[in-house]
Amino acid sequence: MPKVFISYSHDSPEHSANVLALSNWLNNSGVDCDIDQYINGSPEEGWALWMEQMLTEASHVLIICTETYLNRVQRKEKPGTGKGVKWESLLTYQDIYDNDSLNKKFIPIIFASTNIKFIPKPLRSVSSYDLSRAETYEKLLRVLTEQPRAVKPTPRQTPHLPPINLGITMSSTIHIDRLPTVSGAFFGREAELQLLDDALSGNGTRIIQFIAAGGTGKTKLLRHWLNQHDTDIPNRLVWSFYSQGAAEDKQVSASPFFLDAFKALKAEKSSFNSEEEKGDYLAELLISHQCLLVLDGLEPLQHAGRGMRGELKDRAIRQLLKNLASKHTSLCIITSQIAVFELSDRDHVVTHDLHNLTQSDGVALLRSLKVKGHHQSLGKAVREYGCHALTLHLLGNALHTYLDGDVRKRDTILKLIGDDDHLERHAFKVMLAYSKWLADTPELKLLHLLGLFDHPIETDVLQVLWRQQIPDLTQGIAETAWKVAIRDLRDKHKLLFAHNPKADLLDCHPLIREYFGRQLRETYPHAWQQAHASLYNHYQALPEKTQPDTLEQMQPLFHAIGHGCAAGLHQHVFDKLYWHRVSREKGYYLNKIGAAGDNLAALIHFFDKPWVIPSPNLDMQTQAQLLRIAGYNLRALGRLDESIEPFSTALHLYENTK
Structure with missing residues (x-):
């Protein structure tokens, strides 16, 4: 000592x-x-x-x-x-x-x-x-x-660089980065940074997966490390599935990821005989370009419910990762709330549990947010809030903004939320305090608006809702007030993410979206329904063709399905949008183009419980039809066990409707 x-x-x-x-x-x-x-x-x-x-x-x-x-x-x-x-x-x-x-x-x-x-x-x-x-x-x-911030790595083998006169052409730099920039300073995580540096230097590690609960700081860690290596990783493909939502029971499509990846890699192929062939092809492209791959927030693509082991739902992603685990010459980094089962016991795969911040790092985080107090008081506050990174970020901003930056006044938050202290997450308790501080302000209404979406949203889409003047949500608020609210939530409260260079994208942590979306739905159900109905009409009108030709052109229709069902318009959405424009009625268009995953991602909005209980807003014939379609798509994706129940339930409903 x-x-x-x-x-x-x-x-x-x-x-x-x-x-x-x-x-x-x-x-x-x-x-x-x-x-x-x-x-x-x-x-x-x-x-x-x-x-x-x-x-x-x-x-x-x-x-x-x-x-x-x-x-x-x-x-x-x-x-x-x-x-x-x-x-x-x-x-x-x-x-x-x-x-x-x-x-x-x-x-x-x-x-x-x-x-x-x-x-x-x-x-x-x-x-x-x-x-x-x-x-x-x-x-x-x-x-x-005597614990240095960084340790000089042992020099590795010199990489092979082919002569330029042997007919090998070097492609242009590949750079896709969908990872948001999280506000605030970065603290700690020395072991994780060293793990990433060692893998990048070529120690034989091909895949690293960081496993932790939401709000622990997985995205913040990757953003900090990627920024440190901004110039020495020329080829990078960085993708966040959080942009499509983070709920474990969510069916997410990997198609946007593959579409953007193939475009960036200038892929010559665009159609495949199977999902496995698509995964193999992307792996070959990444390996040939020595391209870093980052998959942030992979859990929506995994089976994470009770009794499940974290298996991947998407066959193409599964095949991609199997290839990269065995022969990748660069590096793949995954973050998730549950380890990928298919990568267990692989020699070149490192699974690392990311823990909450240390007490000293938590104290440093609070100090960086201009929270004042004796070191012991700050340490006690950090322990009270579980050393949880997102919670401490919210707490620090709340103390600085509303309570003179005095850590001793944190008990004001518990007094403020009163009988609502039953909330299961520390972060939600601080969010509830924010909702009381921000009551009746455009800032709170803006947080409610963000809760309508499961992805980053452009300001021009929000303008659709602003113009609707929805009671208890957007009514009586001028556009200038909305812009001030955006500025204050970003700069003063530090609740919004930045998506450089897309300055018009608004985003926040999925837990913040989850909390304020649920608050809007439970407190102002009519505003919730009217807002989603407006978004349903907006998105279904965007494609130039009634029946778009490609998945990329069809994305607005997928958004429309989600919002229409959230508005309670399940039958109308199925009849007029899904069945006519997406499925092309009995043409089953998505299955013909090999998009079973996208089909399931659309179908899930029609279910109260995925693949078991359709929405009661649908007639019995439509419920049976949806169960049958879901069963076919689950079977097409190799999820045979899951397909049994929807098939049997559909058969039972068909018999009862005869």
């Missing part, structure tokens, strides 16, 4: 209290730290000998530099004043002199950036630490405990 002594001057009671807080934090962080304030009375050997012993035995001595401290070092104060500092500085100077002017032991510390000019001259050649900056605490602790 490192042993530390702090040398400082008693400038004021507040200054002495700051030194005591620093010493207590070091001791709580595994560093044996001594200061004079721990002595009751006087040491039995006397202060002079005690100070000499402390400086001799310490592995590091922290020098708290202030104007008073420097004046005493330079003997500018009257004789008899500050004898402790004068004595300790004499011993410090002598130690550096005896060590041939080399110094790794004495570390200058400042509590304010303006105090840097008061560092004694012999200490100006070494790094100083400004503890008015939250992130500096970690840097100091790393030095004292």
